Amino acid sequence: MMKAFFSKTYQTITRTFISSLLMMSAVAFAEPQIWDVAVIGDGPSGYSASIEATRSGLSVLHLTGNDIGGQISRTPTLDNWPGEPNHLSGAELIVRMKKHSLSTNRVKMSLYVDGIAKQGEYFALRTNMGVYFAHAVIAAPGASPNIPMQIMTRDNLPTGDNIHTCTLCDGFNYQNQPVAIIGGGNTAAEQALTMANIASQVFLLVRKDTLRAQQTYRQELEKNPRVTILYETQAVNITHRSHFLQNIQHNLRLKLNSSQPTDSHLDVDALFIATGQTPVTEFVDATLLDREGYLRNRQNPHQVTSSALLKIARRSPNPFDIVQASEGVKTFVQLQQNLLTRSNHNNTQDVIIIGDSAGAYSAALYAARDNYKVTLIPWPNNPSHSSVFWPDFGSINVQTLKARMRKQVTHAGVRVIDNDTQVVMSHLYGYWQVSTSEGTIISKTLIMDESASPSDDLQDVRSPEEGIFVAGDAVKGSVNQAITAAAAGKRAAMAASNWLLNNRPYR
Template sequence: MSEETEHVSCLIIGSGPAGYTAAIYAARADLKPVLYTGIVPGGQLTQTTDVENFPGYPEGVMGPEMMEDFRKQAERFGTDIRFGYVTSVDFSSLPHKVVIDEHKTVTADTVIIATGASAKWLGLESEQKYNGFGVSACAVCDGFFFKGQDVAIVGAGDTAAEEATYLAKLCNKVHMLVRRDEFRASKAMQNRVLHTPNIEIHYNTETREIVGDGQNVTGVKVANNQTQAETVIPVTGFFVAIGHKPNTDIFKGWLDMDETGYLITKPDSTQTNIEGVFACGDAQDKLWRQAITAAGTGCMAALEAERYLAAKEDVLAESRIVEVNK
């Protein structure tokens, strides 16, 4: 049961590039946004080492450092940033109700969802040990660091096929590890992989362990599913491409989403199916999943929230009066 109640004009859920960018724009528009960071303040980028593809950092930047810059900029314009986790929502009427840490209710005229997505991992201890030191879940983000080297990628869907061909342009050789005896990717993507000479496909192959020297990846131990024979493939990079899961479970039953859980927004908009609720970043983007595109949609969400508040000022004021009198 909620013990505290507070009303805000603009509530932002999530603190990655999308959430912080939304906060910067909302704060500059004098919406006095309140942002709850979630369990991982800064999102996925806080678990990334070098970021070299974000404009404005000509020498590159460490992921945690970049997110700290985002946070400081959002705070500079007056964003109220709080550590907390949204545990439930009620979008049945205005203002929207959001419960934080199971005890505090925040009512909000607008809600911007920037909860992001989490990469699916194999679940190996060595995978987490070398995460950021040769292990990655984003070829576009980190492939450059393995230029001219041998790498491995695990996965069999369109994403894995696309990332394998991307890596093949940069790397000396790409070992593609496929658990079954066939791809799940579309025929077009399969053909692209099959016709790329420096991609070697290992069918019926299970990843057993990421091998390293204590600091960086040196290989991957794999086993043949049929013979159980083990071998170590020498690589300096290991990419996991078995999919992402958007962090949207708490919105089930309220917001439209696809079968994976990505929030569905209206065309050319961040507006969800619920009035005054907007979604941005990787929570609604299953295609690009880059920091720069997340930031772009965060900007869009804040601008749309501002326009919505201006257009609905009288209605929202009345709904707050009704809520207070309940």
């Protein structure tokens, strides 16, 4: 009887073992699922790309990693998202996008990508949980700010509590308050000049005995009464007001290490770190990166123009598409160099914007948030499209979106002139004169909607490697804003969809 028991047990174990081997073999030799596109990225670019690709009918594998939202998720107040008149945080924006993306038919995995390799007709993506395959890849991994090591202590990580890395994003929150900026290059100089229009005082902390910024920036900084440059100075410790036993007037106390005769500490309401960023591109083949590790694209580096007239490129047939909003922001960023030397002419505006589009409203919003005087003339009125798709709203009525944008720019201080008659423009003695129904307006600079037919070759979102598309902060020269990142993600998905029409095997 004992012998029969062991015999039966042995047979059961043997059958189980053989069955397991057969299952393992079946899995090992099963044909892996091939996705149309794999999206890598956890910020606005990644979410926007995965949503747009799914809307194009593609099967999408979205690899986000664990740091959902990236840098934008640590922005405490995001008041420059076009079409959102109420303040929200960066984390709230990402939650909106995530919620919207989860409603689409695609797969999201919190996996890290270790490498990408071309394998026949497919790309093999090696992750911490195995290998996945896709016909095309959209890389939107983002970038990380370079934080000086002397202030990177365990209890003192710059994660958004009055410590920021972008004046364009957060500077507006510190009207008439003292701020400090760390850095000595062009980025730090630009941020210092921007904050000089907003803050009561700007302290620029430069580690060396000279600025690396170009000469025009140095000259503007030195003659600006609101800017104090502290050479050979470093912030070696940061203490928040809540940590003090006694009451102080400002949010932060910076302990300084300086070779110059200066106080040992500096009290400010905000600190901006402008020491550059590092793209998160370790998993990308070096042939697809530039010397600094940024993703390469097929477009030449963008050259900033100093023209007093700029046009918002027309890239979408719908003037209130998110891509047009992005173009408006990029146009304003180009114009900032002109606005550094502001006009003293009486009754002049720093910038006049003529156009009725998401780009015109977005450019007006960004200019006003930097304390420039702005006049917006929504002319001519564009034919109303019934609706438009945004990655956080979903499908939204164009008139509703337009009303939200108008409320947002008006609240920011933009003068809006509704003009039903012909607008007459002339350029004389370095100033633009624009005749409207409310009289003539004089300005040094002018932004206009491009009137030509929509045109977008999508070359700036295409990698040198066929089948790989790029978007977001990891692309050299990108404007590091949530709206531009989301638009880039959408355009990368459009480029991938177009490419797959001719390069995806029949399925």
